[in-house]
Amino acid sequence: MQAVAAWALTGTVLAACVSVGEAQPFITCHVENGPSPELTMHHQFTPHDLLSLSVKIVETHGMCRFNITWILNADASIRYLNATKICVSPASASRACVRCDYSEEFESQTRPDGQNWQFYYVGFSVQEITKYFIEASNIPPANILEDMPKKEIILTSPGCQDSMLKHCNTCIEMGxxxxxxxxxxxxxxxxxxxxxxxxxxxxxxxxxxxxxxxxxxxxxxxxxxxxxxxxxxxxxxxxxxxxxxxxxxxxxxxxxxxxxxxxxxxCPEESVSDPDVTNLLGTYLYALAALLLVVCVLAAILYLKRRHDTAKSQGFLYPAMKQIPTTTVLIVYSPEVCFQHTVLGFADFLHERCHSEVIIDAWQKRRIVEIGPVQWFATQREIAEKIIFLTPGPRSAACDAACERTIESHKKDSECMFTLAFNLFCSDLKNQSSPHKYMVVSFNETNLAEQLPSPLNSCPKYFLMKDIGSFCRDLCFSRNLGSGEGRKSKCSGRFKINLKPLV
Missing domain, CATH: 2.60.40.2150 (Interleukin-17 receptor A/B, fibronectin-III-like domain 2)
Known part of the structure; x- marks a missing residue:
């Protein structure tokens, strides 16, 4: 009985017992698990039954509770109504009741706006997947040997996967x-x-x-x-x-x-070795590379001296020894793109033809698992000079089977990365921070606008192989801007000459 009283009392303390619509009369609710005192009295007049009773589950302060609403009948018997008693009987516990007393007599059968009087009570905690019997009756009740009018509702609460209950403490603590x-x-x-x-x-x-x-x-x-x-x-x-x-x-x-x-x-292959051996091997490799560089420089100097043998040729050595600048490119692909043929083929093209460093999420799965996809993508966004959204290309019967397997295996990850990239693009577009970073590349010119989210239509779009010349020039131009060379570059011409179609 102590557990039952505590359950009912909790509902009373947290209940919002006020009238809906008009401010008068108010109701005051308290626990009354036993019979009402009016049952032992004889009444000359008693109020009519409730017009309706309804129940829904609400969340208050991390707890799921019943919101019980009742509407009074609009007749003269409302003048004799003193209180309404509500009882809830869960299948796993004993019956608990509250009594809601009306602060004063009703002066009219309806509210001033013509609607029936309506009240509600929030209380009685709700457990998942439990059958409840809820009943409400007016006080004073009918006399002995007379019919006892009351309204009843039988319901079963949903499980913790319900959109309401999953946010309540009792379900949160169950995961x-x-x-x-x-x-x-x-x-x-x-x-x-x-x-x-x-x-x-x-x-x-x-x-x-x-x-x-x-x-x-x-x-x-x-x-x-x-x-x-x-x-x-x-x-x-x-x-x-x-x-x-x-x-x-x-x-x-x-x-x-x-x-x-x-x-x-x-698991993706990962080289594991002794740190001391790795450091020593790295030192030897650096020394070998430095030695090779010195030999190449000396050979170039001897060649130029022999051919030109002038002071002008010596001054020409410095620009010839410059390293070709590279562009770091992050590829973001939609879930429908064939990873094996389209993504890897495009990455190979960027690396071989455009001398670009390519970043793809599928090559860094372990790192993504360690730090999470959001942190990984934010880091790569800062590193990359260009972020390319790659859209689906035309499909052929020869690669359909392989495409289906790779699309299915990468669908969840690529959809996550595409959504992250699109959200960050929208943020950059709104803040006008770095919109020049983004490009859209497609292997199929047909209906490209319908395949893309509308904000991406503001990005430069390239159709390979049709726009390969302008794509290479723009990619090379962004690289030269970073190295301070301006637009004068021969890279676009080189691309046009050496370009081979992607499969």
């Missing part, structure tokens, strides 16, 4: 808002798992499965806030596990919490 963002890959000897741990779950169970063969691993996290966790699990039997299942342990759901699963990919 309703938790998004682990699982990423996992495997090598021949181990599996690397990364996920975001919740501050409400201290322990996690990781299952690595191949068909019905599974191995388990336990992870503990004592931090009270959400944090990124990285775990390496050795594979003793050298088997290739392809499915990962992550099971949290929230105190409110314990072993019955929502599980998350994902498929693994092969």
């Amino acid at each position: 309703s808002l938790w998004d682990p963002e699982i990423s996992a890959c495997y090598t021949e000897s181990e599996v690397e798992v990364n996920f975001t741990a919740s501050g409400f779950s201290p322990n996690y169970f990781i299952f690595l499965c191949e068909s019905d063969d599974c191995i388990d691993h336990t992870v503990s996290n004592k931090k009270k806030n959400d944090t990124r966790v990285s775990v390496r699990i050795p594979l003793n039997d050298k088997s290739r596990k392809t499915l990962i299942e992550l099971i949290p342990y929230f105190p409110k759901c314990r072993n019955d919490c929502v599980r998350y699963s994902d498929y693994m990919e092969m």
Whole structure:
């Protein structure tokens, strides 16, 4: 009985017991779990039943509660109405009631605007997936042996995936808002798992499965806030596990919490060596490169001296020794672009023909997992001199099968990166900070405007191979501006001569 009283009292303290529409009369609600005193009295006149009763679930201060609304009948019996009693009976607990007393007698059957009198009460906490019996009746009640008029509602509350309940404390503590963002890959000897741990779950169970063969691993996290966790699990039997299942342990759901699963990919190859050996090897490589550079310079000097043998030829050495400036390009591609043929082919073209350094998210997956996609893209945005939005190109029967596989495997990541890039572009466009950085490149001129979000139409657009000349000139011009050479450059002519079609 103490638990029932506490449940009802909590609803009363947090309730907003005021009338809707007119300010008078007010209602005052308090707990009354037992029978009302009026049941032992005889009444010459009693009020009519309620006209209607409705219930909805609302969130107040992190708690989900019932908002119970009732409307009074518009008849003369309203003059004898003293209070309305509301009782809620959850399937898992005992019945709890509140009594809402009207501050004074009603002077009219309806409000001054002609509408029926209407009141509401916010209280009684709501648990997920629970059946409730809600009833309301007017006081004084009918006399003994007479019909007891009342309104009843039976409802079952939704689960924690409901758009309202998922934001309430009782569901948050069961992981309703938790998004682990699982990423996992495997090598021949181990599996690397990364996920975001919740501050409400201290322990996690990781299952690595191949068909019905599974191995388990336990992870503990004592931090009270959400944090990124990285775990390496050795594979003793050298088997290739392809499915990962992550099971949290929230105190409110314990072993019955929502599980998350994902498929693994092969980890990208990464050179691992002793730091001392790496440093020594780097020193030798730098020394070898310096020696080779000196030999080349001496050979050039001897050649020029032999051919010209003038002081003018010696002064010509300095510009000849300059390094060709490079442009750093970040490629952003939509989910429909074929990664294997279109993205990699375009990246190869930029590297070989335009002497550009190319950045693609698929080449830095491990780094993205470590720092998150937003921080990674913000860093690359500062590094890149040009950001190119690459749109889908024409498809051929020869590459349809390969395109479907690569599009499906990269769809989630490319959609995320494309959205991040588009949002940052809109921010730059609004603030007019660096709109010159962005370009749009397409291999298909047909309906390009329909394929792009409308803000991207303000960017320079190039159709390869039709606009290859202007694209190369503009890309080279942005590079020369950074190196202080201006527009005078021979790179556009060189591109036109050496360009080969992309497949």
